[in-house]
Amino acid sequence: MSLLAVEDVTLKFGGLTAVNRLSFAVDAGEIFAIVGPNGAGKSTVFNLISRFYTPQSGALRFDGHDLLAVRSSDVAALGVARTFQNIELFDHATVLQNLLVGRHRHRRSNILSEILFTPAVRRQEVENRERVEEIIDFLDLQPYRDKMIAGLPYGVRKVVEMARALATDPRLLLLDEPASGLSVEETSDLRWWIEDIRRQMGITVLMVEHDMGLVGQVCDRVLAMADGAQLALGTPAEVQAHPAVIEAYLGHPA
Amino acid sequence: MRIVFKTDYVQDIRPWKDRYQLGLYLALLALAVAAPWLLDAFYLGELTNVLIWAVAGLGLMVLTGHTGQASLGHAAFLACGCYANIILLEAGLPFLLAFPLAGLVTGVVGALIAIPALRLHGIYLAIFTLALSILTDDIIVLSEPWTGGVSGKYAPPINLFGVMVDRWGTPAPFYWLTLAVVVLVTLGYINLLRAPLGRSFIAVRDSEVSAQAMGVDIARTKAVSFGLSCMVTGWAGALMGLFAGAFNNETFSVVISIQLLMMIVIGGLGSIHGAFLGAIVIGFLPQFLSIAKEWLAPLTGGGSVAIPGLEFGVFGMILIAFLLFEPMGLYGRWLKIRTWFELFPFYRKDMFKRQKTYLRTERLK
Numbered sequence A: 001m002s003l004l005a006v007e008d009v010t011l012k013f014g015g016l017t018a019v020n021r022l023s024f025a026v027d028a029g030e031i032f033a034i035v036g037p038n039g040a041g042k043s044t045v046f047n048l049i050s051r052f053y054t055p056q057s058g059a060l061r062f063d064g065h066d067l068l069a070v071r072s073s074d075v076a077a078l079g080v081a082r083t084f085q086n087i088e089l090f091d092h093a094t095v096l097q098n099l100l101v102g103r104h105r106h107r108r109s110n111i112l113s114e115i116l117f118t119p120a121v122r123r124q125e126v127e128n129r130e131r132v133e134e135i136i137d138f139l140d141l142q143p144y145r146d147k148m149i150a151g152l153p154y155g156v157r158k159v160v161e162m163a164r165a166l167a168t169d170p171r172l173l174l175l176d177e178p179a180s181g182l183s184v185e186e187t188s189d190l191r192w193w194i195e196d197i198r199r200q201m202g203i204t205v206l207m208v209e210h211d212m213g214l215v216g217q218v219c220d221r222v223l224a225m226a227d228g229a230q231l232a233l234g235t236p237a238e239v240q241a242h243p244a245v246i247e248a249y250l251g252h253p254a
Numbered sequence B: 001m002r003i004v005f006k007t008d009y010v011q012d013i014r015p016w017k018d019r020y021q022l023g024l025y026l027a028l029l030a031l032a033v034a035a036p037w038l039l040d041a042f043y044l045g046e047l048t049n050v051l052i053w054a055v056a057g058l059g060l061m062v063l064t065g066h067t068g069q070a071s072l073g074h075a076a077f078l079a080c081g082c083y084a085n086i087i088l089l090e091a092g093l094p095f096l097l098a099f100p101l102a103g104l105v106t107g108v109v110g111a112l113i114a115i116p117a118l119r120l121h122g123i124y125l126a127i128f129t130l131a132l133s134i135l136t137d138d139i140i141v142l143s144e145p146w147t148g149g150v151s152g153k154y155a156p157p158i159n160l161f162g163v164m165v166d167r168w169g170t171p172a173p174f175y176w177l178t179l180a181v182v183v184l185v186t187l188g189y190i191n192l193l194r195a196p197l198g199r200s201f202i203a204v205r206d207s208e209v210s211a212q213a214m215g216v217d218i219a220r221t222k223a224v225s226f227g228l229s230c231m232v233t234g235w236a237g238a239l240m241g242l243f244a245g246a247f248n249n250e251t252f253s254v255v256i257s258i259q260l261l262m263m264i265v266i267g268g269l270g271s272i273h274g275a276f277l278g279a280i281v282i283g284f285l286p287q288f289l290s291i292a293k294e295w296l297a298p299l300t301g302g303g304s305v306a307i308p309g310l311e312f313g314v315f316g317m318i319l320i321a322f323l324l325f326e327p328m329g330l331y332g333r334w335l336k337i338r339t340w341f342e343l344f345p346f347y348r349k350d351m352f353k354r355q356k357t358y359l360r361t362e363r364l365k
């Protein structure tokens, strides 16, 4: 059974149909990409999965749960983590604090025990740090551990955002244009990281990406969409060769 | 520059950086405890006042500095705490019960108000809370049987462990009582900030969408923050009432609300230090002004003419100066000075300059 299923989903913003009867499924252990021209509705699909938006029709299922029955702040608890296209970090906090917010879904303490900082809270904080430290090591963020986000270079922020998502211990990781704005070296690091995220951590990855080189290297399957609807679905090579995709990117042949 | 090598997680979790820093704060605390022997009654009273404002500042800091929700109505919660405390005392409750309860009641009232109020964002929340502050006056007048209305109420003397605690009669015990509240609130605040709840406040402040994606319930977190903020503010109000001795519907006016907000902005939003620094400014400004006026009197030729609204005007100007030149407040300024010394001679001018934030215009919501 697939881990994530999007079934015949339609979302309209007023007169604009951002997602149009879209269906696809991501299997556990897969690296799955969504590609498409600007405004195709890719980020909107992520926002639907995050439950920021509710579709007018269709169904969203994650691991047997009906996502539409879940509030957006409870999606993380099911094991879905994400990054944002425009980097949404906690700017006036340190890298460590950002990653620790990622641990929020594992919170066992309550307001009273936290104010008193009981031994149980202390143990929980140590555990959180152990996990976060593994991720810091994995993504080579040691030099930035105690630095404020405001002031970090763009490339580092993108990595921190991915680290924060990993800190939640997700089963499905949504990456919205992880390579955009990165240098060639940073993109090649990213490629290995994405592969290791699947291999070592066993996390399924769904990403939106414009860099077809990266998509071809790491992804098992690709969904191409335009104007909110599916154009093609298949292996990277199949999708890239698909006439509808070529047309969407290059326009109608004269 | 001191470089701290951390060797285990507990070291990372505890609130002080190293022994030197811990020593510094313990010395400061010892000095504060010894203040009644070092200061005369007048300055001890002033210091008590500063500490009470610091408690109020800590209360508002939770909400505004750490959760990012501006409130122009916190005088309402000062009033709530003040009246609750006195009413409970008059009902015969011992102080050790009445005082904590006064804060709790205020916190619950705050959280209940927060549920509808926090649907409002930014300036709308500020306007709502401002209205609340204005309404407080009328509410106090209308509920005369409990509040004494326009003629107000007097704080009864309180008895703590057999010791009479009264601002005028026994200023030292009253000062220690205030100090104890300050220390306890500060410790609780420090603990909160190094625990998940405090971090979720910061998360809500900096990015609601991603806080939500990390599993933080925005509405609930804001309401909890509002409740905690009001609870601490309620304690400050209770102390203010005892300190003032007498109060009525005009004591906790909108001006106090605005002053409180200005205070934490000047002190430095988002830091515990900021609440204290702001309280020092607000507490000593009247003194400073009267001294300055004496100094300037020969120059301006005027005698000791009272200029109405002078204090508030100067305060406003200081605030504007801070917003323009030092948005991080006094604490931010101090961090820069400290870094300058630590790194001497390598400090760069742009060290604290914020990097451009990228593509914020394309925000999700």
Ligand SMILES: Nc1ncnc2c1ncn2[C@@H]1O[C@H](COP(=O)(O)OP(=O)(O)OP(=O)(O)O)[C@@H](O)[C@H]1O
Binding pocket: A013, A016, A018, A036, A037, A038, A039, A040, A041, A042, A043, A044, A045, A085, B364
């Ligand atoms: N909150 C919103 N309200 C109204 N329209 C929206 C909203 N969010 C997205 N849209 C519209 O929906 C369409 C799809 O947007 P989306 O952000 O999903 O595109 P995208 O595929 O991620 O594009 P890009 O590659 O530029 O990121 C666009 O036309 C956009 O203007």
Ligand SMILES: [Mg+2]
Binding pocket: A042, A043, A044, A085
């Ligand atoms: Mg997008």
